[in-house]
Amino acid sequence: MTLSIDEYAQKFKMSPQMIRAKIRANRLQTAIDESGQTVILFTSQDRQPKEQLEIVQIYKDEIVELKQRIEHLEQKLERAGEQKEQMLRDERDLIERVYLSKDEQIKSFLDLIGNRLNGSTNLTSQHHLKKPKLELKHYLHQHHYTEDETKRVMERFAQAYGSDERILQHSGEFVLDFGRFNYNDLLLRASV
Numbered sequence: 001m002t003l004s005i006d007e008y009a010q011k012f013k014m015s016p017q018m019i020r021a022k023i024r025a026n027r028l029q030t031a032i033d034e035s036g037q038t039v040i041l042f043t044s045q046d047r048q049p050k051e052q053l054e055i056v057q058i059y060k061d062e063i064v065e066l067k068q069r070i071e072h073l074e075q076k077l078e079r080a081g082e083q084k085e086q087m088l089r090d091e092r093d094l095i096e097r098v099y100l101s102k103d104e105q106i107k108s109f110l111d112l113i114g115n116r117l118n119g120s121t122n123l124t125s126q127h128h129l130k131k132p133k134l135e136l137k138h139y140l141h142q143h144h145y146t147e148d149e150t151k152r153v154m155e156r157f158a159q160a161y162g163s164d165e166r167i168l169q170h171s172g173e174f175v176l177d178f179g180r181f182n183y184n185d186l187l188l189r190a191s192v
Contacts, residue, residue, distance in 0.1 A: 136153070
């Protein structure tokens with residue numbers, strides 16, 4: 001008995017391509033019929049179960065191979081997902097470091113400006129703080145006040161004593177504290 005490739009494929013529920021592959025692998029006996037077509041020699045009924053077992057084995061082999069390919073692709077997909085997540089984490093960390101760096105630069109810049117602004121006022125106040133308390137008479141003598149100018153300044157201090165917090169006395173003498181107060185109005189040389 002002979003079957004065409006299509007008949008054999010239908011009988012054993014296989015694709016014609018698979019039948020041709022079996023023919024090329026010499027797993028099926030073939031012949032050429034009078035019309036010139038390749039036919040499969042099918043001589044006994046005991047071959048049918050053997051062929052079916054072969055087909056089942058082929059399908060099992062293909063299933064195993066497909067499962068392995070699926071596992072391989074799933075592993076690749078999982079690795080790709082992990083790599084993508086790691087890249088995103090690295091990118092986030094980089095962005096955070098950049099922003100932190102910029103924040104530090106801005107903070108340093110603002111601190112520098114603040115220090116410079118405060119430094120100019122602090123320099124003045126530190127300059128006054130470094131000046132010791134000075135007796136009024138000694139100050140007037142150092143700055144070459146005349147006798148009349150000294151007398152007028154001493155009278156101004158005496159009149160303001162008790163009502164002006166700037167007027168200080170130590171051991172009965174007026175004392176100037178340039179670190180805390182400005183005395184320009186009281187130390188004027190011209191008469192009031």
